[in-house]
Amino acid sequence: MSLDSIDRVAVLGAGNMGHGITEVTAMAGYDVTMRDIKDEFVEDGYESIEWSLQKLEEKELIDESADDVLSRIETTTDLEEAVSDADLVIEAAPEDLDLKHDIFSDLEEYTSEETLLATNTSSLPISDIAAAVDTPERVLGLHFFNPPVKMDLVEVIYGEDTSDEAAEAGYEWIESIGKTPIYVRKDVRGFVVNTIVGPFGGEPAFMVSNDEATIREADATMVHERGYPMGPFELADLTGIDVGYHVRKEGDSPIPPITEEKVEAEELGQKTGKGFYDYEGGDGADYEPEDAGDFDWLRVEARMINRAAFLVGEDVAKPEEVDTGVQLGLGFPEGICRRADKIGLDTVLEKLETLYAETGEDRFEPHPFLEQLVAEGKTGEEAGAGFYDYSDDELGPYHDLNYDLEDGVLAIELDRPSRMNALSNDLLAEIDDLLTAVETDEVRCVTLEGAGDRAFSAGADISGFGDAEPTDLMDVTPAFETVNDFPRPVLAKIDGFCLGGGLELALACDLRIATERSSFGAPEIGLGLIPGGGGTQRLTRILGETRAKELVFRGNHIDADRAEEWGLINRSVEREEFDDTIEEFVDDLRNGPPIGLKVAKKVMNEGQDASLDAALAMESQGFGLLISTDDVLEGTAAFAEDRDPEFEGK
Numbered sequence: 013m014s015l016d017s018i019d020r021v022a023v024l025g026a027g028n029m030g031h032g033i034t035e036v037t038a039m040a041g042y043d044v045t046m047r048d049i050k051d052e053f054v055e056d057g058y059e060s061i062e063w064s065l066q067k068l069e070e071k072e073l074i075d076e077s078a079d080d081v082l083s084r085i086e087t088t089t090d091l092e093e094a095v096s097d098a099d100l101v102i103e104a105a106p107e108d109l110d111l112k113h114d115i116f117s118d119l120e121e122y123t124s125e126e127t128l129l130a131t132n133t134s135s136l137p138i139s140d141i142a143a144a145v146d147t148p149e150r151v152l153g154l155h156f157f158n159p160p161v162k163m164d165l166v167e168v169i170y171g172e173d174t175s176d177e178a179a180e181a182g183y184e185w186i187e188s189i190g191k192t193p194i195y196v197r198k199d200v201r202g203f204v205v206n207t208i209v210g211p212f213g214g215e216p217a218f219m220v221s222n223d224e225a226t227i228r229e230a231d232a233t234m235v236h237e238r239g240y241p242m243g244p245f246e247l248a249d250l251t252g253i254d255v256g257y258h259v260r261k262e263g264d265s266p267i268p269p270i271t272e273e274k275v276e277a278e279e280l281g282q283k284t285g286k287g288f289y290d291y292e293g294g295d296g297a298d299y300e301p302e303d304a305g306d307f308d309w310l311r312v313e314a315r316m317i318n319r320a321a322f323l324v325g326e327d328v329a330k331p332e333e334v335d336t337g338v339q340l341g342l343g344f345p346e347g348i349c350r351r352a353d354k355i356g357l358d359t360v361l362e363k364l365e366t367l368y369a370e371t372g373e374d375r376f377e378p379h380p381f382l383e384q385l386v387a388e389g390k391t392g393e394e395a396g397a398g399f400y401d402y403s404d405d406e407l408g409p410y411h412d413l414n415y416d417l418e419d420g421v422l423a424i425e426l427d428r429p430s431r432m433n434a435l436s437n438d439l440l441a442e443i444d445d446l447l448t449a450v451e452t453d454e455v456r457c458v459t460l461e462g463a464g465d466r467a468f469s470a471g472a473d474i475s476g477f478g479d480a481e482p483t484d485l486m487d488v489t490p491a492f493e494t495v496n497d498f499p500r501p502v503l504a505k506i507d508g509f510c511l512g513g514g515l516e517l518a519l520a521c522d523l524r525i526a527t528e529r530s531s532f533g534a535p536e537i538g539l540g541l542i543p544g545g546g547g548t549q550r551l552t553r554i555l556g557e558t559r560a561k562e563l564v565f566r567g568n569h570i571d572a573d574r575a576e577e578w579g580l581i582n583r584s585v586e587r588e589e590f591d592d593t594i595e596e597f598v599d600d601l602r603n604g605p606p607i608g609l610k611v612a613k614k615v616m617n618e619g620q621d622a623s624l625d626a627a628l629a630m631e632s633q634g635f636g637l638l639i640s641t642d643d644v645l646e647g648t649a650a651f652a653e654d655r656d657p658e659f660e661g662k
């Protein structure tokens with residue numbers, strides 16, 4: 013049982029999750045059979061796939077035609093036919109344990125022992141489902157998020173008997189379809205993501221029930237002050253208040269009175285026209301930044317952090333996995349473990365202890381792992397260790413970017429994939445800090461890319477615009493200038509959207525290589541804005557006024573081929589050639605003469621704003637300066653000896 017042995021996949025269920033999983037499986041090149049119990053269910057699911065693939069083709073988000081992808085999908089209502097030659101079966105049937113037992117006992121009969129059996133359950137224990145087969149070691153959870161085509165995250169869950177071999181095969185298969193897996197090493201209720209999200213909705217509901225806060229205060233604070241994509245009540249209205257209610261009931265968790273009242277009144281959220289907000293008679297979730305007030309956000313985050321302590325302390329998941337889970341699965345602005353380390357675990361513990369002492373409610377009881385970290389002095393970033401260890405970090409710590417400095421290449425990844433790597437003030441400050449603090453002599457070149465598979469960056473973070481001061485927004489340029497002035501070549505690796513401030517960041521780089529599917533644009537005008545990170549000026553210099561004004565005035569996107577034709581990027585390449593092309597460029601930059609490249613960059617950047625005479629004088633000075641360097645001696649010697657030069661930057 014390994015990734016290599018997986019060629020054919022069967023998905024059982026053609027509902028929202030089933031057809032979504034079928035679609036992403038076929039998009040990744042696998043042959044897949046989608047099965048449901050009735051022809052009409054199968055047909056509906058297939059039509060949804062057709063519609064979605066058509067949209068993806070129109071938006072050029074797939075490299076082949078919708079028909080090519082569809083040609084890999086078969087449908088049936090016959091279970092045996094669907095699974096008998098499958099190497100991986102993913103069950104996506106309704107959340108009913110008896111039904112799943114029936115399916116899995118049939119799977120035992122119809123599949124070989126080598127077939128990997130996965131369930132997409134979000135709420136039932138994997139071990140309970142696996143009890144229906146004699147070979148539970150090959151049963152695992154593969155929990156996709158809705159909708160699977162859009163959501164990157166998949167939880168790979170161990171049941172009590174799941175073998176490492178099966179879990180690893182599942183994990184690698186998820187990677188092979190371009191999704192991001194995280195391991196959930198124990199079969200805990202809610203797995204990772206739903207374990208954390210519980211208090212996000214639950215605690216504010218208790219606070220409102222106790223008259224300690226208002227709905228708008230809670231939503232405005234969590235969104236506008238703490239950066240969450242939606243307020244807890246807004247989210248409950250979207251997902252259905254009854255959904256959260258039933259999850260709590262089944263898990264024997266206390267139910268906030270306000271939630272109970274809403275369910276009794278059948279005001280379940282958007283689907284019934286009314287929930288915590290009114291979507292028919294009123295304006296829906298109409299909270300404003302100024303509603304934030306004194307809402308006690310720490311009480312909510314402390315409870316989520318306590319759950320993270322449970323997951324990490326009980327070896328269910330590592331801090332990195334918890335953080336990836338909440339960012340990709342819930343769109344949290346940063347990982348909850350990172351946030352905890354920033355707040356200070358001692359502050360979090362004190363909050364929980366106080367609430368526990370005041371109320372006696374079990375939900376505030378601190379987890380022993382949190383107590384242990386604090387007792388060991390691991391209270392977070394400032395102490396050098398918390399959930400994460402910061403003692404080896406010479407730079408940072410950084411929350412919104414990752415970096416790696418190896419063999420002279422400083423690789424920077426913008427790490428806000430759930431926000432299309434949108435540039436928040438924090439992220440811009442981190443780019444600025446990293447490039448200012450890094451030891452330049454250790455760097456030969458820099459690469460800059462976006463995390464996830466959708467965007468380099470979709471621009472400045474629009475969610476911060478609502479309550480921002482003009483001076484905050486006027487502050488984007490320093491980071492771009494730091495990139496532009498960094499005394500080593502900087503290469504933008506663009507795969508996906510490169511828009512607004514993201515485009516401006518790429519323009520501040522020296523070189524830009526993009527995949528063919530990438531798209532470029534300055535959409536600010538659609539927001540009533542203009543580019544504010546150098547776009548109006550750099551676009552004009554790079555493209556000329558005619559094309560620059562087209563991009564800025566119309567706000568349209570252009571594709572990578574046109575961007576190459578216009579000279580906006582150096583290369584537009586197919587995805588399969590992307591890494592090799594980057595490697596070729598990076599090799600040249602890494603092995604080039606550091607001082608020569610630094611002087612070339614400076615003279616070329618500064619020369620653009622000078623008269624030709626002044627610019628030529630700059631160039632001559634640079635040339636003269638270089639002639640006395642060891643690198644020039646080495647370059648000329650290597651030429652005479654017909655070998656590759658080894659420049660040392662002296």
Ligand SMILES: C/C=C/C(=O)SCCNC(=O)CCNC(=O)[C@H](O)C(C)(C)COP(=O)(O)OP(=O)(O)OC[C@H]1O[C@@H](n2cnc3c(N)ncnc32)[C@H](O)[C@@H]1OP(=O)(O)O
Nearest residue numbers: 241343431432434470471472473474475512513535544545
């Ligand atoms: C000085 C500089 C100024 C500027 O840069 S102003 C900003 C200029 N940029 C833009 O106007 C682009 C805004 N984004 C978009 O138009 C779309 O997105 C895309 C075309 C890039 C992709 O569209 P789709 O495939 O439908 O994805 P999705 O659901 O819109 O985005 C996924 C998640 O990413 C968040 N997001 C995207 N762009 C930004 C952004 N610029 N700032 C903050 N969040 C952003 C969304 O909200 C959403 O999040 P959720 O899943 O929670 O709904």
